[in-house]
Amino acid sequence: xxxxxxxxxxxxxxDERPAGERxxxxxxxxxxxxxxxxxxxxxxxxxxxxxxGKGEFVTLLGPSGSGKTTSLRILAGLxxxxxxxxxxxGRAVTDEVPEKRNxxxxxxxxxxxxxxxxxxxxxxxxxxxxxxxAEAQGHVDRVLAMTQLTPFRDRYPRQLSGGQQQRVxxxxxxxxxxxxxxxxxxxxxxxxxxxxxMRLELKSxxxxxxxxxxxxxxxxxxxxxxxxxxxxxxxxxxxQTAPPDELYEKPVNSFVARFLGQSICxxxxxxEQGAHTVVEVEGIAGRILVDAENDCSxxxxxxxMIRPERIRIGTDRPDTAERNAVACTVAAQVYLGPQIExxxxxxxxxxxxxxxxxxxxxxxxxxxxxxxxxxxxDCRFLARVN
Amino acid sequence: MTARTTITRLxxxxxPAPGRVAPRARGRRPTFVTMALGLPVAFMAIVxxxxxxxxxxxxxxxxxxxxxxxxxxxxxSTIWDVLWVTVRLSLExxxxxxxxGFPVAYFLARTSARKARFLSLLVVIPFWTSILVxxxxxxxxxxxxxxxxxxxxxxxxxxxxxxxxxxxxxxxMTHILLPFPILIIKGTLDQIDASLPRAAxxxxxxxxxxxxxxxxxxxVPAIVSSGMLVFVIGLxxxxxxxxxxxPKQSTIAVVIAQNVQVNFDWGMAATLATMLLxxxxxxxxxxxxxxxxxxxxxx
Amino acid sequence: MSVPASTVExxxxxxxxxxxxxxxxxxxxPMERALHWSLLGVVTLVFAFLVIPILIVVLESFNSAxxxxxxxxxxxLHHYRRFFADSAWVEATLLSARIALLAAxxxxxxxxxxxxxxxxxxSRGKGLxxxxxxxxxxxxxxxxxxxxxxTFADYKLIGQWQMVAVAYSVMGIPYVLVSVSSALQQFxxxxxxxxxxxxxxxxxxxxxxxxxxxxxxxxxxxxFAFVIAFDEAVIILFVAGNDxxxxxxxxxxxxxxxxxxxxxxxxxxxIAVCVGLFCLxxxxxxxxxxxxxx
Numbered sequence: 020x021x022x023x024x025x026x027x028x029x030x031x032x033x034d035e036r037p038a039g040e041r042x043x044x045x046x047x048x049x050x051x052x053x054x055x056x057x058x059x060x061x062x063x064x065x066x067x068x069x070x071x072g073k074g075e076f077v078t079l080l081g082p083s084g085s086g087k088t089t090s091l092r093i094l095a096g097l098x099x100x101x102x103x104x105x106x107x108x109g110r111a112v113t114d115e116v117p118e119k120r121n122x123x124x125x126x127x128x129x130x131x132x133x134x135x136x137x138x139x140x141x142x143x144x145x146x147x148x149x150x151x152x153a154e155a156q157g158h159v160d161r162v163l164a165m166t167q168l169t170p171f172r173d174r175y176p177r178q179l180s181g182g183q184q185q186r187v188x189x190x191x192x193x194x195x196x197x198x199x200x201x202x203x204x205x206x207x208x209x210x211x212x213x214x215x216x217m218r219l220e221l222k223s224x225x226x227x228x229x230x231x232x233x234x235x236x237x238x239x240x241x242x243x244x245x246x247x248x249x250x251x252x253x254x255x256x257x258x259q260t261a262p263p264d265e266l267y268e269k270p271v272n273s274f275v276a277r278f279l280g281q282s283i284c285x286x287x288x289x290x291e292q293g294a295h296t297v298v299e300v301e302g303i304a305g306r307i308l309v310d311a312e313n314d315c316s317x318x319x320x321x322x323x324m325i326r327p328e329r330i331r332i333g334t335d336r337p338d339t340a341e342r343n344a345v346a347c348t349v350a351a352q353v354y355l356g357p358q359i360e361x362x363x364x365x366x367x368x369x370x371x372x373x374x375x376x377x378x379x380x381x382x383x384x385x386x387x388x389x390x391x392x393x394x395x396x397d398c399r400f401l402a403r404v405n
Numbered sequence: 406m407t408a409r410t411t412i413t414r415l416x417x418x419x420x421p422a423p424g425r426v427a428p429r430a431r432g433r434r435p436t437f438v439t440m441a442l443g444l445p446v447a448f449m450a451i452v453x454x455x456x457x458x459x460x461x462x463x464x465x466x467x468x469x470x471x472x473x474x475x476x477x478x479x480x481x482s483t484i485w486d487v488l489w490v491t492v493r494l495s496l497e498x499x500x501x502x503x504x505x506g507f508p509v510a511y512f513l514a515r516t517s518a519r520k521a522r523f524l525s526l527l528v529v530i531p532f533w534t535s536i537l538v539x540x541x542x543x544x545x546x547x548x549x550x551x552x553x554x555x556x557x558x559x560x561x562x563x564x565x566x567x568x569x570x571x572x573x574x575x576x577x578m579t580h581i582l583l584p585f586p587i588l589i590i591k592g593t594l595d596q597i598d599a600s601l602p603r604a605a606x607x608x609x610x611x612x613x614x615x616x617x618x619x620x621x622x623x624x625v626p627a628i629v630s631s632g633m634l635v636f637v638i639g640l641x642x643x644x645x646x647x648x649x650x651x652p653k654q655s656t657i658a659v660v661i662a663q664n665v666q667v668n669f670d671w672g673m674a675a676t677l678a679t680m681l682l683x684x685x686x687x688x689x690x691x692x693x694x695x696x697x698x699x700x701x702x703x704x
Numbered sequence: 705m706s707v708p709a710s711t712v713e714x715x716x717x718x719x720x721x722x723x724x725x726x727x728x729x730x731x732x733x734p735m736e737r738a739l740h741w742s743l744l745g746v747v748t749l750v751f752a753f754l755v756i757p758i759l760i761v762v763l764e765s766f767n768s769a770x771x772x773x774x775x776x777x778x779x780x781l782h783h784y785r786r787f788f789a790d791s792a793w794v795e796a797t798l799l800s801a802r803i804a805l806l807a808a809x810x811x812x813x814x815x816x817x818x819x820x821x822x823x824x825x826x827s828r829g830k831g832l833x834x835x836x837x838x839x840x841x842x843x844x845x846x847x848x849x850x851x852x853x854x855t856f857a858d859y860k861l862i863g864q865w866q867m868v869a870v871a872y873s874v875m876g877i878p879y880v881l882v883s884v885s886s887a888l889q890q891f892x893x894x895x896x897x898x899x900x901x902x903x904x905x906x907x908x909x910x911x912x913x914x915x916x917x918x919x920x921x922x923x924x925x926x927x928f929a930f931v932i933a934f935d936e937a938v939i940i941l942f943v944a945g946n947d948x949x950x951x952x953x954x955x956x957x958x959x960x961x962x963x964x965x966x967x968x969x970x971x972x973x974x975i976a977v978c979v980g981l982f983c984l985x986x987x988x989x990x991x992x993x994x995x996x997x998x
């Protein structure tokens with residue numbers, strides 16, 4: 020039914036629209052074009068560009084205060100952009116009031132209307148669109164069934180559990196077929212187990228209704244599990260937007276590397292660039308080979324990065340020349356169930372961690388000497404962003 | 406393989422000081438809030454600030470421009486007498502209400518919530534009753550045939566009622582203003598941890614010392630501020646002194662009314678009202694400074 | 705000596721229940737008991753002091769004598785009959801109700817709108833706006849009375865009941881403001897944002913989302929405003945003229961001439977209306993709390 024609506028609107032469009040709008044239509048369902056937000060003299064969002072395709076699930080991931088919620092609220096119309104344009108389904112909506120934007124927003128605290136029942140809450144957006152009562156009833160029944168809320172239709176929000184409230188908020192946000200579904204930390208208020216469960220439910224629901232989603236969270240597991248693409252935000256700037264695997268494998272700077280997953284980041288300087296990039300790393304003797312492909316714009320003063328699980332640990336120096344190697348002493352080992360985290364120190368005093376499966380049954384006694392090694396493909400030389 | 410990464414940018418810190426971007430035109434959204442503040446302010450300006458301002462102006466323009474009214478008031482010994490009576494009455498009432506109100510507040514704070522709720526009604530219901538009716542009640546009680554007079558008769562051997570005396574005014578005003586300290590002090594005592602006096606006693610203090618040295622100091626701000634509040638309200642009292650008191654109990658409010666109704670001296674009435682307003686405002690600000698009086702109107 | 709944790713006495717239900725200490729306070733000394741009883745005595749006396757005068761007015765209204773006396777000469781509804789037969793008293797009562805109703809409506813609208821504006825505003829002048837709206841609560845009533853007397857006299861408004869109601873509404877606004885403001889503090893502004901994103905314009909959002917959450921606070925404020933206007937006995941002494949003699953004004957006039965149980969009837973009506981409304985608001989509050997808890 021979304022298709023029909025979109026097609027109908029598309030047919031009426033002419034080419035007299037501004038260039039930005041035409042660009043926006045080809046670029047995606049949601050387009051942020053150079054959006055800035057200043058609170059007085061404090062920048063909250065800086066030159067934010069992002070295009071989201073139809074049916075795509077994009078997550079903004081970042082620490083609190085990084086500007087991700089502000090960006091989302093600018094799209095919803097609850098905050099005004101200081102500069103830049105926002106396009107929704109090919110239409111510039113930057114100056115549009117929230118109620119005209121046709122977006123569904125799931126709030127962090129759900130924002131369910133306490134004086135309305137579940138069914139009334141879900142019917143609210145339909146009633147606001149002047150839909151007939153009987154017709155609205157049908158839509159409400161349909162989404163109630165989809166979210167397994169049918170038995171609770173006449174309850175008030177305060178009579179529901181956290182997970183049920185979350186589902187009501189979700190149902191209310193998509194019952195009217197919004198152009199885009201926005202979610203601001205929707206699982207943040209739930210406890211761990213429920214959160215994992217709702218995550219699966221959320222993803223399968225999104226697939227079924229084919230919704231375009233912009234999701235905001237500070238939880239990297241959530242972002243990795245749900246998203247087609249993740250945008251990492253830091254200090255109001257979108258650092259990198261990429262699919263989860265690429266983001267993990269090829270972070271563009273040390274902030275992204277550190278924020279997503281575990282990483283060892285050490286200050287480094289480039290000394291040679293050719294088929295391979297060669298860097299000198301603080302705390303590691305000798306030179307380290309880094310794949311040329313991993314090159315980045317930082318000329319000097321970048322950081323060397325490697326994921327702890329990509330390091331091989333052994334008692335002997337590896338014999339192949341392709342592998343970077345460094346001699347270390349074990350400082351401690353931490354048993355974590357499925358894996359063991361080994362903390363080591365290089366001769367120059369740099370600290371490294373290695374993660375090995377606990378099934379390996381090896382012993383890393385404190386004080387014992389080991390060799391760490393990795394290939395050029397597994398490590399990176401990155402611009403430093405703290 | 407081409408990188409699928411789309412956007413990379415340094416944060417503002419790493420950028421050579423990003424200049425302020427040109428702000429876009431503001432939306433129309435704040436208008437609702439502006440109207441919600443503007444209309445009430447306009448209403449208050451017309452029907453409240455204007456009349457009060459007009460009254461203040463009268464004190465320096467009627468009968469002729471200048472501070473003649475104020476010098477006249479300052480040199481008139483009867484005005485000073487009236488001021489003294491007003492301050493004395495208010496002071497007596499303030500002390501009495503606090504002294505009577507504290508035990509009740511203490512009791513309400515320490516008793517069970519259910520009982521406290523019921524007994525609070527007995528405090529709040531008089532509070533909701535018209536001052537005029539309560540003054541009238543004291544006319545009945547203190548008059549020559551009144552209950553109080555009849556009860557006190559054998560004790561004093563005097564069949565004359567207390568009506569139209571300073572005692573009558575003080576009693577009636579105390580009755581009217583007593584709910585204020587009770588409710589304010591109770592509000593503060595409710596916040597005090599009930600285990601504190603017990604803790605003090607476990608450390609060796611007797612019941613009286615535990616109360617005086619531990620409990621009371623915590624209640625002092627509320628006691629002082631409620632006393633001052635009663636004092637300020639008392640300064641402006643009109644109905645009670647006019648009905649229950651005699652000519653000797655003329656408060657500043659009574660004299661203001663006389664100036665309007667008997668002497669037709671609007672200038673002097675406005676002058677005295679201005680003085681009262683300044684005094685009351687100053688004292689109110691002091692009270693607010695001392696303690697934030699909360700929960701007073703959400704009784 | 706250390707014992708491995710797992711070998712310590714089997715966990716679970718303790719075999720013997722430890723002796724429970726007597727509930728309640730520390731053992732009372734004779735002095736404490738004496739203090740307790742004297743506190744009770746003082747509190748009882750103060751409650752009597754608070755309540756008896758009001759009871760007396762109500763009792764006197766049933767006095768069969770034609771003068772105020774206590775104990776009562778006898779019980780009778782004589783004075784009620786007399787009160788309701790006198791058109792001056794009845795008209796005064798109706799006028800009081802009419803003025804109080806208008807004043808309450810104005811105060812409720814202005815106070816509620818202002819409370820919402822203050823809650824949503826981020827402007828720095830907010831504090832001043834609050835001070836302006838709150839100040840009628842603090843200003844001595846005789847000062848207000850003078851202000852309205854001079855203004856009404858200058859504009860020939862004396863005796864116009866609508867104007868009296870407007871003046872009274874000013875006194876009611878602080879109560880509505882404080883009541884609604886505290887309710888708005890409990891109200892999540894995100895609910896308004898939610899309604900907007902769901903397609904409700906500002907007006908519909910306020911009417912269908914915000915207002916329903918404020919009804920009890922608004923009605924409490926409105927009751928306050930009504931009672932204040934119904935009772936008011938100072939301003940009316942100056943601005944009533946011949947045409948706006950309210951119940952309070954007529955009571956005031958009569959008290960100064962003669963003291964009869966008919967006045968006690970007027971007083972009882974004033975008490976009944978105000979206390980009745982107060983009990984009504986308490987009842988609404990209790991019912992609401994019950995429903996919330998359900």
